[in-house]
Amino acid sequence: MVSIVLVSHSRKLAEGALELAREMGGGELNMRAVGGAGEEGESLGTDASAIRDAIQEVYSDDGVLVLMDLGSAVMNAELAVEMLPPEIAENVRLCDAPFVEGSVAATVQARIGTPMEGVISEAKSALAAKQTHLGNDEPEKTAEQPPAGGNTNEEELTFRIVIDHPVGLHARPAARFVETASRFTDTEIRVTNTTENQGPTNGKSIIALTALGVRQDDEIEVTASGSQTHQALDALRMLIENNFDND
Amino acid sequence: MAITSENFIKWLENYAALLNENKAYLTDLDSEIGDADHGINMDRGFQAVLKKLPDAADGDIGAILKTTAMALISSVGGASGPLYGTLFLEMAKSADGKAELTLEEWAASLAVGVEGVARRGKAGAGNKTMLDALFPAVEALKQASSEKRHLKEALQASCNAAEEGMKATIPMVAKKGRASYLGERSAGHQDPGATSSFLMLKAAAESLA
Numbered sequence: 272m273v274s275i276v277l278v279s280h281s282r283k284l285a286e287g288a289l290e291l292a293r294e295m296g297g298g299e300l301n302m303r304a305v306g307g308a309g310e311e312g313e314s315l316g317t318d319a320s321a322i323r324d325a326i327q328e329v330y331s332d333d334g335v336l337v338l339m340d341l342g343s344a345v346m347n348a349e350l351a352v353e354m355l356p357p358e359i360a361e362n363v364r365l366c367d368a369p370f371v372e373g374s375v376a377a378t379v380q381a382r383i384g385t386p387m388e389g390v391i392s393e394a395k396s397a398l399a400a401k402q403t404h405l406g407n408d409e410p411e412k413t414a415e416q417p418p419a420g421g422n423t424n425e426e427e428l429t430f431r432i433v434i435d436h437p438v439g440l441h442a443r444p445a446a447r448f449v450e451t452a453s454r455f456t457d458t459e460i461r462v463t464n465t466t467e468n469q470g471p472t473n474g475k476s477i478i479a480l481t482a483l484g485v486r487q488d489d490e491i492e493v494t495a496s497g498s499q500t501h502q503a504l505d506a507l508r509m510l511i512e513n514n515f516d517n518d
Numbered sequence: 519m520a521i522t523s524e525n526f527i528k529w530l531e532n533y534a535a536l537l538n539e540n541k542a543y544l545t546d547l548d549s550e551i552g553d554a555d556h557g558i559n560m561d562r563g564f565q566a567v568l569k570k571l572p573d574a575a576d577g578d579i580g581a582i583l584k585t586t587a588m589a590l591i592s593s594v595g596g597a598s599g600p601l602y603g604t605l606f607l608e609m610a611k612s613a614d615g616k617a618e619l620t621l622e623e624w625a626a627s628l629a630v631g632v633e634g635v636a637r638r639g640k641a642g643a644g645n646k647t648m649l650d651a652l653f654p655a656v657e658a659l660k661q662a663s664s665e666k667r668h669l670k671e672a673l674q675a676s677c678n679a680a681e682e683g684m685k686a687t688i689p690m691v692a693k694k695g696r697a698s699y700l701g702e703r704s705a706g707h708q709d710p711g712a713t714s715s716f717l718m719l720k721a722a723a724e725s726l727a
Contacts, residue, residue: 308595309562316559316595319603320588342696346600346638350591350607 273381273390274301274329277374278322278339278348280315282307288371292378295446295477300382301329317344322351326363334362334387336377338394340370364391372397379446379477383453393478400481403469427496428504431465432511433488440485444515449477451510458497460507465490474507519669520618525726526582527575533721534564540717547710551697556710559596566593578617583610597695598711601635601648608634621669624726625659628676632656645693646704648711650686654679655719670727677716677723684708684716 275292279285285306293302303325308316317339326335339348345365352360364387366373377394385393436444440462452460452474460474466489472479474493485491495503510516537544537560544557566589574585587606591599609631613619619627632652641647658679662672687709692698697709 308593308599314595316599318593318595319591319600321592343595343597343600346597347591349638350600350604 273333273387274335276325276337277304278344279306282312288374292374295375295379303329317347319347319350323354336364336366338366338374366394368394368397376478383450396478399478403482428500429494431492433490434485436514437487439487441481445477445480447515451506455499455503458495458499458503461494463492465492520620521726522618523579526579529722529725532725533718534568536717536721537561537564544710550707551704553696555596559594559598560714563590563594578615580610580614604634604638605631621672622663625663629656641694646687646690646709647694648715651680651683651712651715654683673723673726677719680716680719684712687712
C-alpha cells in the first residue's frame with residue numbers, strides 16, 4: 272500500500288487532517304503528520320528534516336505520497352526528498368492536490384491498494400465534489416472517465432436502490448462503497464444519482480462518487496460490466512442494505 | 519592565500535551577530551511587503567547554528583557548512599529555511615573534505631549554492647528576492663578570481679556587488695514569495711531576503727580573509 276505523509280505549517284492542521292483521513296478509512300495505512308517549527312512544533316512553519324524522517328518511517332517500496340499545504344511547505348518537501356537516499360527518493364512523490372480534500376481522497380484510495388498513480392490522480396481531483404456541490408465551477412475532468420467502448424462480450428447488469436444512510440453516499444458510506452467496488456478489479460462499476468439526475472460516474476472513485484451528491488432517500492442506479500458483474504452487484508447491494516455495515 | 523575552516527567558523531559567528539543586530543530592521547523591511555518574520559526567523563536559525571557549530575568545529579569546511587544547513591533547515595520555519603538551507607547544503611557538497619578553499623574554489627562553491635537557491639525557489643534575477651544580491655556577488659567573486667586579485671579585495675568586491683544588488687531591489691516589483699501578492703505595490707521597498715543575503719556577504723568580507 273502507498274504510505275502517506277501530510278505536511279502543514281500548523282502541526283494541529285497536519286494532525287487534524289490525519290485524523291479526518293483515518294476516520295474516512297485510512298485505518299491501517301502507514302501515515303504520518305508533520306508540521307510546525309521550533310523544538311516542539313509550537314510555531315507555524317515546516318522543517319525539511321522532520322519531513323524526511325517521517326517519509327523514512329512510513330517508507331515501503333509501494334511508495335510514499337506527500338501532501339502539503341502552501342509556501343515553504345512545498346520547498347521543504349522538495350528539500351526533504353533531496354535529503355533522502357536516492358533509492359528511497361525515487362519512490363516518493365509530492366502531490367499538488369488541495370491539502371485536506373486531497374489527504375482524505377488519497378488515504379481512501381491508498382487503503383484499497385491502488386498503486387501510486389491512481390492515488391495521485393484521485394487526490395488531484397479531490398475538489399470535484401465541492402465544486403459540483405456548490406455549482407461554482409465545472410469540476411475538472413478526472414481520471415474517473417470510463418475506458419471507452421469496452422468488451423462487447425461482457426454483460427452489463429444494473430440495480431436501483433434508495434440510500435437510507437443519514438449522510439447519504441458521502442464520507443464513510445462512500446468510502447465503504449469504493450472499497451467494496453474496488454475489490455472487483457476486472458469489473459467496471461458505474462453509479463448514477465437517479466433522483467438528482469447526476470452521473471453516471473466511476474463507483475471506484477471516492478471523489479467521483481461524492482460528487483454525485485447522493486443524500487438520504489435519494490435513489491441510485493448501480494451498473495456493473497466486466498467479468499464479475501453478479502458478484503460485484505451482490506456485494507454492493509448487501510453493503511447498502513446493511514446500511515454500510517451499520518456505520 | 520586560502521580560506522581556512524577557522525575563517526568559516528568566524529564568518530558564521532559574525533553573520534549570526536549581524537543578523538541578531540539587524541533582527542528588528544529585517545523584520546521591519548519584511549512587514550512592508552511580507553509577513554514580518556524574516557528577522558525573527560533568520561535570527562532563530564543562526565542562533566541554532568551557533569549552538570551546533572562547536573560539534574563541527576574540528577571538521578572540514580564541508581562539515582561546517584552542512585551542520586549550518588541542517589541547523590537552519592530544522593529551525594527557521596519560514597521560506598528562508600529551505601532557501602538558506604539549500605544554499606549551505608550545496609556549498610557543503612562542493613567543499614566536502616576540504617580544510618581550506620582558494621578564492622577560485624570559494625567563488626565556485628558560492629555559485630553552486632546560489633544556483634541551488636534559484637532552483638529551490640523557482641526564481642531568477644530581477645524577481646526582487648535574495649538572488650538579486652547573490653547573483654551579482656557571485657559574478658564579482660568570479661571576476662576577481664579570474665583577475666587573480668587578492669582574496670581580501672575579492673571578498674570586498676563581492677560584498678559591494680551584493681549591496682548594490684540589494685539596493686536595486688527597491689524599485690523592483692516582486693515576482694516571488696508573499697511580496698508578489700502585492701503586485702505593483704511591492705515597488706519602493708527593499709527586499710528583506712536580499713538584505714539578509716547582503717549581510718551574509720558583508721560578514722564574509724570581514725571574516726574570510
